[in-house]
Amino acid sequence: MCGIVGLFLKDRSLDTNLGQLLSDMLVTMTDRGPDSAGIAIYGEETAGRSKVTIQSDTPDVTFADFERRLGDLVGKGSSLRIKDTHAVAEVPTGRVADVRAMIDGLDGAVRVMSVGETMEIYKEVGLPKDVVSRFDIRSMSGTHGIGHTRMATESAVTTLGAHPFSTGADQCLVHNGSLSNHNNLRRELKRLGMRFETQNDSEVAAAYLTARMKDGLDLGEALTSALDDLDGFFTFVVGTKTGFGVLRDPIACKPAVMAETDQYVAFGSEFRALVGLPNIDNARVWEPEPSSVYFWDREASASRTLAA
Amino acid sequence: MPTFDLATQDLRDLNKALHTIPAGTNDLDYEILNPRGSHAVAVGCSDPLNISVKGPVGYYCGGMNAEATITVKGSAGPGVAENMMSGMVVIEGDASQYAGATGRGGMLVIRGNAASRCGISMKGIDIVVEGNIGHMSAFMGQSGHLVVLGDAGEALGDSLYEAKLFVRGTVKSLGADCIEKEMRPEHHETLARLLEKAGVTGVETSEFKRYGSARTLYNFNIDNADAY
The missing domain is CATH 3.60.20.10 (Aminohydrolase, N-terminal nucleophile (Ntn) domain)
Known part of the structure; x- marks a missing residue:
C-alpha cells in the first residue's frame, strides 16, 4: 500500500x-x-543560503557537538535549528559541500535528510x-x-x-x-x-x-x-x-x-x-x-x- | 426516510442497519450524507433498498450488492460495485479502477469516466459508461455487457470469453483474441434495452461497434480438452 x-x-x-x-x-x-x-x-528562501536538514538517534548529545563543529567550520554565518531528532543547519550555499564532508567524518552519528535552499525533510x-x-x-x-x-x-x-x-x-x-x-x-x-x-x-x-x-x-x-x-x-x-x-x-x-x-x-x-x-x-x-x-x-x- | 450522516455516524452502524432491514418494512429509502471518500459505503445490501449517497465515495462502494438501487451523487474510488449480484448502482461522477469487477448481475451505470480495468472478469453484470474507459477493460470477461459511449483505452477485452462489448467512440487497441463483430438486429435490440435501462438518451445504437471474443485462445480449442 x-x-x-x-x-x-x-x-x-x-x-x-x-x-x-x-x-x-x-x-x-x-x-x-x-x-x-x-x-x-x-x-522561505534566504538569498545565498542553504538548509541542510540532519537527523540523529541521539539528538541530545549529538546536536550540541554538531553545533560546535558547525560554528568552528563555518563561523558566524551558520545557525542550527533543532526539532526533536532533526535539525536544520543554515549555512552559506557555498559551504554546503564542506558541511557534508564534515558530516561524513562523523561516522554515521548524523544523517543528512535533505539539502536545499528552501526544502526541509522530516521523517521518522x-x-x-x-x-x-x-x-x-x-x-x-x-x-x-x-x-x-x-x-x-x-x-x-x-x-x-x-x-x-x-x-x-x-x-x-x-x-x-x-x-x-x-x-x-x-x-x-x-x-x-x-x-x-x-x-x-x-x-x-x-x-x-x-x-x-x-x-x-x-x-x-x-x-x-x-x-x-x-x-x-x-x-x-x-x-x-x-x-x-x-x-x-x-x-x-x-x-x-x-x-x-x-x-x-x-x-x-x-x-x-x-x-x-x-x-x-x-x-x-x-x-x-x-x-x-x-x-x-x-x-x-x-x-x-x-x-x- | 432514514438518514445517515457519516460526518457524525459510524460507517459500521450504517452498513449494519442496511443489512438488518426488518421484514415487512415499507420505508426502504435511505439517504447517506458526507461520505467524504469513505470506503465500503453500502456494501453487501440484499434488500430492495433505494440508497442515495450525497457525495464522493472511496473503495468498494456497493460491493456485492443484491437487489438495492444505490445512487452516488459524486465520484467513486476503486472497485465500485465489485462482485455485484443484482440491483443497480449509479455513479453520477467518475469511477476509479476495476469498476464492476467480477460482477455477476445487475447494472452499473457510470455517468462520467471509468479508469482502467472496468468490468475486469465480469460474469453477467451489465455496465454502461457514459464517458471513457481506461486500459485492460473487460479483461477475461465471461458474460454480461459493457457499453461505452466514449472511448476505450488499450487492450480492450483481452482474453475475453462471452461478454459482449459495445463502444461508441474509438478503441485505442484491442486485447488478445478480441475482435470487432457485426452488429446484427438482436445486438441493436440488446443495446437499446441497456441504454434505456441506464437512462441514456440521445444516442442511436447504430453509432456503436460491437466487440467480442474471436475464440482462438488455447481454452477454446477442443484439441486441448484431453489435457485434463
Whole structure:
C-alpha cells in the first residue's frame, strides 16, 4: 500500500496553512501504511543560503557537538535549528559541500535528510500523527510540500528507509509501488557518481530523476524518460524548488487522485486525503492517466501534461 | 426516510442497519450524507433498498450488492460495485479502477469516466459508461455487457470469453483474441434495452461497434480438452 499526498499552492495567501493542510492530508492516509512517515516542505528562501536538514538517534548529545563543529567550520554565518531528532543547519550555499564532508567524518552519528535552499525533510519511524507533531509540521508555512506514510516492502523500516527521498538539492520523491530493476539502475547511477544511503528502490527513482535533471532535462522531461527506464509499479509525486510532478506507470494499479482549483494543485492516494482542502467541492477532481507526466512549475510557464 | 450522516455516524452502524432491514418494512429509502471518500459505503445490501449517497465515495462502494438501487451523487474510488449480484448502482461522477469487477448481475451505470480495468472478469453484470474507459477493460470477461459511449483505452477485452462489448467512440487497441463483430438486429435490440435501462438518451445504437471474443485462445480449442 503506502499513502502519498502532495500540495502545490498557486495562491500564496495559503502559504501559512501549508503545514496544517498537508499534515491533515497525511494523517488521513495513516491506514495505508503505519510503518513510518515523512514530509518535505518547501519554505522561505534566504538569498545565498542553504538548509541542510540532519537527523540523529541521539539528538541530545549529538546536536550540541554538531553545533560546535558547525560554528568552528563555518563561523558566524551558520545557525542550527533543532526539532526533536532533526535539525536544520543554515549555512552559506557555498559551504554546503564542506558541511557534508564534515558530516561524513562523523561516522554515521548524523544523517543528512535533505539539502536545499528552501526544502526541509522530516521523517521518522512511526505513525503520521506522531511524526507531524514531533516536528511541529502544522506550524510550517511554504509554497509546496509532499508527504508519505509507508508500508515497507523493499527495505527495512528505518528512518533512512522512510520517504521522501532526496538525492539532489531541493529535490524529493515519494513512491507508492515497487521497482523491479532498481539494483541494475543503482549500479549505473553509482557509476555516474550518484550517492546512495539505502538499499531502497524508491531512492533509486529519486537518484535517477536527479541524474537526468543534472543532464539538463526539466522535471517534466526527466519524468518522461523515467517511463522508459524504470520497471515496476509506481505512482510518484516529486518536488523541485519551484515544481511539482506526478507520474504513474503504464499499468497504474497504485491509486491516485488529483484536484485542482485556482488556489492549489493537490494529490492524494485516495480522495479521503483531499476532503479537507479549501473549496474542494468545486475543484476539478480527476484520476491521473497511466504513462502520463503531470507537472507544474511556478517559474516557467511550463505546467503541462505530457501524454506518453 | 432514514438518514445517515457519516460526518457524525459510524460507517459500521450504517452498513449494519442496511443489512438488518426488518421484514415487512415499507420505508426502504435511505439517504447517506458526507461520505467524504469513505470506503465500503453500502456494501453487501440484499434488500430492495433505494440508497442515495450525497457525495464522493472511496473503495468498494456497493460491493456485492443484491437487489438495492444505490445512487452516488459524486465520484467513486476503486472497485465500485465489485462482485455485484443484482440491483443497480449509479455513479453520477467518475469511477476509479476495476469498476464492476467480477460482477455477476445487475447494472452499473457510470455517468462520467471509468479508469482502467472496468468490468475486469465480469460474469453477467451489465455496465454502461457514459464517458471513457481506461486500459485492460473487460479483461477475461465471461458474460454480461459493457457499453461505452466514449472511448476505450488499450487492450480492450483481452482474453475475453462471452461478454459482449459495445463502444461508441474509438478503441485505442484491442486485447488478445478480441475482435470487432457485426452488429446484427438482436445486438441493436440488446443495446437499446441497456441504454434505456441506464437512462441514456440521445444516442442511436447504430453509432456503436460491437466487440467480442474471436475464440482462438488455447481454452477454446477442443484439441486441448484431453489435457485434463
